[in-house]
Amino acid sequence: xxxxxxxxxxxxxxxxxxxxxxxxxxxxxxxxxxxxxxxxxxxxxxxxxxxxxxxxxxxxxxxxxxxxxxxxxxxxxxxxxxxxxxxxxxxxxxxxxxxxxxxxxxxxxxxxxxxxxxxxxxxxxxxxxxxxxxxxxxxxxxxxxxxxxxxxxxxxxxxxxxxxxxxxxxxxxxxxxxxxxxxxxxxxxxxxxxxxxxxxxxxxxxxxxxxxxxxxxxxxxxxxxxxxxxxxxxxxxxxxxxxxxxxxxxxxxxxxxxxxxxxxxxxxxxxxxxxx
Numbered sequence: 001x002x003x004x005x006x007x008x009x010x011x012x013x014x015x016x017x018x019x020x021x022x023x024x025x026x027x028x029x030x031x032x033x034x035x036x037x038x039x040x041x042x043x044x045x046x047x048x049x050x051x052x053x054x055x056x057x058x059x060x061x062x063x064x065x066x067x068x069x070x071x072x073x074x075x076x077x078x079x080x081x082x083x084x085x086x087x088x089x090x091x092x093x094x095x096x097x098x099x100x101x102x103x104x105x106x107x108x109x110x111x112x113x114x115x116x117x118x119x120x121x122x123x124x125x126x127x128x129x130x131x132x133x134x135x136x137x138x139x140x141x142x143x144x145x146x147x148x149x150x151x152x153x154x155x156x157x158x159x160x161x162x163x164x165x166x167x168x169x170x171x172x173x174x175x176x177x178x179x180x181x182x183x184x185x186x187x188x189x190x191x192x193x194x195x196x197x198x199x200x201x202x203x204x205x206x207x208x209x210x211x212x213x214x215x216x217x218x219x220x221x222x223x224x225x226x227x228x229x230x231x232x233x234x235x236x237x238x239x240x241x242x243x244x245x246x247x248x249x250x251x252x253x254x255x256x257x258x259x260x261x262x263x264x265x266x267x268x269x270x271x272x273x274x275x276x
């Protein structure tokens with residue numbers, strides 16, 4: 001920096017160089033930040049759930065794991081929920097937490113991300129989208145699945161995964177928990193220009209053109225993905241509905257009993273499960 005420059009200009013230039021270094025560092029590290037798979041570990045494998053089907057998807061970048069849990073109430077063909085988890089999680093932790101779907105007579109497909117757990121490859125918007133499309137195509141080919149009643153459910157980063165799938169394959173309804181409008185919007189909030197983002201996951205544009213019902217659930221005290229994102233998603237969806245809980249990002253839902261009551265009401269109202 002030239003010593004002959006006035007001090008205010010030196011300060012401005014110094015601040016700009018620091019900001020440029022900050023942006024470059026985030027650009028280089030962004031995939032480790034968006035997909036911190038090391039924090040998720042390798043998991044423990046499939047639990048002893050009756051009828052659980054372990055599926056290995058053959059992708060160009062390697063094999064990716066998925067689990068299909070059949071409905072407890074027999075109805076064939078049955079509606080199915082395709083679930084995508086958060087960025088520090090694995091499918092391993094979700095069979096017990098999401099058994100409410102199987103109790104309601106719905107199948108449940110848990111799809112892992114490439115590079116997570118026991119799955120091969122590396123996570124990115126492209127590889128995750130390709131994986132979920134392959135999982136969807138495998139699912140709807142089953143005779144025990146009703147392809148007209150596929151519900152997509154994403155939590156946090158998983159909202160990006162299911163919205164990307166919703167843009168490429170038909171589904172009957174969408175559930176988004178603690179989900180962002182886009183990664184670019186989160187980056188801008190951290191003073192990073194959106195154009196440096198490699199994996200945008202533009203959920204807002206997807207829900208804006210999504211024809212089916214969309215249920216958005218978000219914590220009022222979410223410090224990671226602000227509640228305003230949930231509000232924007234619900235308003236953008238032609239058939240959007242927002243449910244707000246008194247919770248942070250990692251304490252959602254604060255009550256599983258209340259959550260299942262809300263979800264069941266949504267599924268019955270939209271015809272995903274039989275009225276009863």
